[in-house]
Amino acid sequence: MPQDIQDQHHHDVDAKVELLDLEAEALAEHTAAITAWLPIEADPRKIVDLGCGTGAGTFALLARFPEAVVTAVDSSAEHLNRLRDKARELGVAERVRAVQADLDAAWPDVGEPDLVWASASLHHMADPDGTLRRVRGALAPGGLFALVELAGFPRFLPADAPEDRPGVEERCHAVLDRRHAARVPHRGADWAPRLTAAGFTVEGERAITVHIEQSRTDAVGRYALTSLRRIRAAVAEDLPADDLAVLDRLLDTGGDGSILRRDDLAVRTERVVLAARPASSTMDR
Structure with missing residues (x-):
């Protein structure tokens, strides 16, 4: 690859990492509120964060569930490197397992998690319905799937x-x-019927209006x-x-x-959150 193209690639990657970190910082309070809302009776020990980016969900989940270990999955080596760095900075490196994988290709070995979290990642996949079926097959009995999607790109200026x-x-x-x-x-999809079609029962759904002033x-x-x-x-x-x-x-x-x-200035957007469990533990995995 020519040097100028390599330089541009690295610049683009660095800019995306910075953007994800800033988004995580700006939306941290809302993300924490979502983890607190999840309908969970017993704290999960094994969590999977699908499309983890630089770790916004991973670290919110680690804070919410202090006994848990998170398997953080992303296709980007750069995102995972940043996530590992932050895990070390926060003193939770031993509770994070970073896995690089293309979720539209071979499904990674994530064990049998009690909770699978997918935030702003499912709509990027070529076959999200296939991913939903794989999530259902991977979950431990009684496990929960938490799906978080932004309704659109954030706005910052008044109209x-x-x-x-x-x-x-x-x-x-x-x-x-x-x-x-x-x-x-798949951005902006209606996820509830797709979860049902993949063998889930939706236990909770909410829309969150985000308005965070400067x-x-x-x-x-x-x-x-x-x-x-x-x-x-x-x-x-x-x-x-x-x-x-x-x-x-x-x-x-x-x-x-x-x-x-x-x-x-303000961050203005909406987040849709769904919590679902496998409809029946007897269905084929």
């Missing part, structure tokens, strides 16, 4: 901002939605900046020049119009 060109963020997302419609067809954590500004940088790179060819100019002004951290100088 009427910026003042000289309102709605630029929504127009960016409209472009992204058109691009993702073909490449990520005053709550300084991660909001950094998360917004990193997200909009990635969005700008993805939609540049399809946005009008006026919108690109506005984005560039927002992303100029040294300028007066920088997004980091705004006091009206």
Whole structure:
């Protein structure tokens, strides 16, 4: 691979790792609340985090269930390396087993977990229904599957901002939605009937509105900046020049119009959470 392509690849990977870490920091309180809501009678000892990224769910689950060990599964070596680093920093390395695997290919050896967690990962898979069936087959008797999905990409600016060109963020997302419609067809799916079809009984479902103002954590500004940088790179060819100019002004951290100088930022999104168990332990695994 030519050096310039390698450099770009490493830059893209580093930017994705940074974005996942910022997302985890900004949404930490909501993630903890989800783990507390799960309908669990006895604390699980064996947990699997499918599509773990850099560990947002893994570390929330370790904090919620202090006797548990988490098998963290992801296709990205870079994500797993970051997760291992954070596990060491937090002093929980002995409670984390990192497994690199393509969940659309050979199913990894995850043992017989008491809890399987999949947050913002299932919609990326080519065959999520097949994954659901594999999860059902892997769960220990009485085990729980927790599925968390974002209803859409987070928004950060008010609808009427910026003042000289309102709605630029929504127009960016409209472009992204058109691009993702073909490449990520399962984003925004109705997961409850798909869980039922895969042999689960849904025990709980809730929609969580996320609105985290910048005053709550300084991660909001950094998360917004990193997200909009990635969005700008993805939609540049399809946005009008006026919108690109506005984005560039927002992303100029040294300028007066920088997004980091705004006091009206917030993380705005919705998360859908479902908790399900195998419908019958007698069904074929």
